[in-house]
Amino acid sequence: MTSAAVEPVTPHARRSWRPKHVLVTRSAAELPHGREIVARCEAAGVEDIQLLAGDRLPGLRGESERETYARAKLTLAVVVAPPSALRPQPIPPSADWRLDLAKGCPAHCQYCYLAGSLSGPPITRVYANLDDVLAPIAGLAGQGTVTTGDAERADEGTTFELSCYTDPLGLEAVTGSLSSAIASVGRGEHGPGVGLRFTTKFDGVAPLVGLPHDGRTRVRMSVNSAAVARRFEGGTASVAARLAALRALADDGYPVGLTIAPLMPLPGWQEEYATLLHDVAATLDGVPQLDLTVELITHRFTEASRAVLLQWYPQTKLDLDEGGRTVKRTKFGARKYVYPTPVMREMRSWFEHEVSATLPQARVLYWT
Numbered sequence: 066m067t068s069a070a071v072e073p074v075t076p077h078a079r080r081s082w083r084p085k086h087v088l089v090t091r092s093a094a095e096l097p098h099g100r101e102i103v104a105r106c107e108a109a110g111v112e113d114i115q116l117l118a119g120d121r122l123p124g125l126r127g128e129s130e131r132e133t134y135a136r137a138k139l140t141l142a143v144v145v146a147p148p149s150a151l152r153p154q155p156i157p158p159s160a161d162w163r164l165d166l167a168k169g170c171p172a173h174c175q176y177c178y179l180a181g182s183l184s185g186p187p188i189t190r191v192y193a194n195l196d197d198v199l200a201p202i203a204g205l206a207g208q209g210t211v212t213t214g215d216a217e218r219a220d221e222g223t224t225f226e227l228s229c230y231t232d233p234l235g236l237e238a239v240t241g242s243l244s245s246a247i248a249s250v251g252r253g254e255h256g257p258g259v260g261l262r263f264t265t266k267f268d269g270v271a272p273l274v275g276l277p278h279d280g281r282t283r284v285r286m287s288v289n290s291a292a293v294a295r296r297f298e299g300g301t302a303s304v305a306a307r308l309a310a311l312r313a314l315a316d317d318g319y320p321v322g323l324t325i326a327p328l329m330p331l332p333g334w335q336e337e338y339a340t341l342l343h344d345v346a347a348t349l350d351g352v353p354q355l356d357l358t359v360e361l362i363t364h365r366f367t368e369a370s371r372a373v374l375l376q377w378y379p380q381t382k383l384d385l386d387e388g389g390r391t392v393k394r395t396k397f398g399a400r401k402y403v404y405p406t407p408v409m410r411e412m413r414s415w416f417e418h419e420v421s422a423t424l425p426q427a428r429v430l431y432w433t
């Protein structure tokens with residue numbers, strides 16, 4: 066690889082991401098959705114689009130970790146999802162199942178949970194075999210242990226979470242995958258009793274407004290206090306822009322939500338989160354038949370994610386001190402570091418009270 070200049074990370078990017086480099090595998094280029102992605106990238110003005118002779122992606126390692134990171138974050142790979150990626154996995158407490166339209170995200174959040182779950186340079190891979198990705202939905206209707214088995218969330222049907230490994234709205238302008246998924250579920254092409262959900266830190270919702278969604282996709286905006294957003298969420302839309310986008314979706318009849326995450330008890334956190342909740346209330350005021358949910362997720366990290374994040378963001382001010390945390394085990398046996406019980410208790414009780422006082426129409430789905 067030639068020596069790439071390290072490009073500055075802007076605090077808040079334009080509303081839709083445009084990759085600088087696009088790599089298209091041979092198999093992906095043969096599929097209609099793969100060709101559509103290439104056409105969208107061309108229309109967006111991407112100049113470096115390489116059609117590869119085979120299905121292997123070239124190495125992206127630069128001369129330094131910083132260079133590898135910078136180049137990978139500017140690169141979109143259009144690939145065919147392997148069979149292992151086409152088997153939906155349970156994903157409590159968010160949804161019954163996980164579906165991946167893509168893996169990787171072009172934003173630069175210094176706490177990014179993908180650091181612990183994806184390996185190698187943080188390139189974004191989007192799947193050209195979209196029909197294969199969506200195909201399992203119909204067969205899983207009525208199966209699951211999160212919304213399917215829960216009387217309070219039964220109206221959501223069997224749910225499929227699209228944002229476990231990516232921010233699907235961030236990629237939408239150059240992929241169109243999210244709109245296709247929302248419209249096909251809304252038109253009932255995958256049968257009755259199923260729903261999609263995703264969370265995002267982008268605001269380019271224009272392609273979603275007016276789709277035949279049939280209320281079957283819940284869009285949540287991932288939001289945070291001013292201090293967290295300002296310090297740690299590079300390359301995303303501003304929180305104000307995210308809330309304006311949420312209003313546009315709510316006006317279009319989408320069920321909507323907030324993912325307030327990762328919660329951090331930074332100095333002045335009560336005032337800052339109170340301001341956020343009031344801003345949400347003001348933004349959504351007057352939406353007819355508002356269907357609003359809230360998910361509350363505290364900051365945590367694993368040894369693996371900590372190591373990767375410190376490589377990606379060596380100057381970060383993020384609290385990654387294991388000494389100030391309590392250790393818990395993930396379902397895969399790895400250690401995760403969460404806030405100590407008294408801190409968790411104080412935050413939980415504050416949020417439960419403030420959310421119900423400021424957003425009385427909202428349902429809190431879970432705290433973790």
Ligand code: SF4
Nearest residue numbers: 170172173174177266
């Ligand atoms: S928007 Fe989400 S997936 Fe993307 S970098 Fe930020 S935390 Fe990670």
